[in-house]
Amino acid sequence: MGDSSYFVHDKVEKAKRIEEKRSIILDFLANETFSTSQILGQLLELSRTATYQTLKSMEKQELVKLHEIEYELAQRGKQTLWGLTPKGALLAADLDAFHVDFYEVGRIATSTIAHSIAIQRIKVTGLSKGWTNWISSRKLKQIAAKDKKKWLQIPDALATSPDGKTVAFEVEKTIKTPKRYESILSNYAKMFLDETVDQVFYICPENIAKRLEMVFIKFNKITIDGRSYPVHENVLKRIRFLSYDEWNQI
Template identity: 35%
Template sequence: MLINSYQQRCARAQSKREVILRFLRDETWSNLTNLANMLGLSEPAAFKTVCQMERDGFLLRFKVTALRLSLWGITPQGLAFAWGDDEPMQIRPYFEPSKLSVMTIAHYLDIQRARLIAERAGWTNWIPGNRLPKDIKKRPDAIATNTEGQIVAIELERSIKTLKRYEAIFAIYLQMMKRDEYAKVYYVCPDASFAPRLIRMFELIKSVPVAGERVPITEKHRARFPVYALDTWPSKSG
């Protein structure tokens, strides 16, 4: 019985490692809060696992002094173990703290939060924006398949852009939707008080620039850019 219990503990520990490595082969780095949320564990329990993985060379810890925050990223060794024996390996970036921008860390972590919430709701095929082709005119923060089976773009919005910029973004995305690249573009806001203000901003968009002309925007067009706060994301209908 004791041997069986030990084997179960080992299997559980290995399973947690695999989940973390699979997540970080996509996301490269994260914080303890998101990793704990992904595992369904308390932060102290998750901390034990990531420290063991750091000790074994799978993860690298980096302290962001300005934010009083620690990040854990995947190492080359971690990437080597991030695919199962029956999966083809892919080239993915490993964690390089020197390439981090303090200004974008909160945004990146919020996108991960949106991912975890969406996947728990049944969304699939999440691809972070930095893994999308660099030559597309507008790279969203992520794309995914919602519960209706639609491929959608996700934008995490933390600050208001100018109306002119939103008009240009709408124009690009509407053309992409016309080509059936995306069904919708979901805007997600980490601050619940921010979301209604973004909706009001979108309501000011009456036309968008396309090929040197102004094309009118209807409510039907605007409905393809739904806005959510993280605590109401995603809607049950996807």
């Protein structure tokens, strides 16, 4: 009788790979609650078919569930989302900061979903380029609630760059008022001073990125701790304005 040990080895390795993929998805959704097949496929570096098979297997285990929602109707129509189930959330929860959060249809506004998907795309691109320690806006809000003096501005995400810098990400689809950006600049200037963050990356559609940069350049004063100061060039140097394509190529 021939040696069949390699069949056992192959079966063990296959089970190990399946478990690794499942863990990666659960860890990602523990922070994001929901995502798309495309984003999760990029995260896993798998084909569309392989990603779908992995997610359907997890759905059978009641870890995730496929939902169909409508947002950005004029452009995209219906969008399918994979949401974390209560069981999946329980298994994905961080034991050091235990919090179970799963996806519920209708609980999250469609505009918030669209914004979250945009941030997730930026996140998976960053992960593929060596960025680490990603913290989602939802978790940052929990952290900031405990130390409001430190977190004057809550970014859409926070991550560590390949060269070790703590970078705040702001994802803009539309432009706010100049007065609002003046307040944001003041907040980040204080956070630079306190070494809460080292840089800020604004990621925007191409037609907004340069215009937004011009808005910031025109500011000549900021307010820190109730006092007015001229805007130092070193503050503006810490803020970058990138289009989605420029971020993908960085």
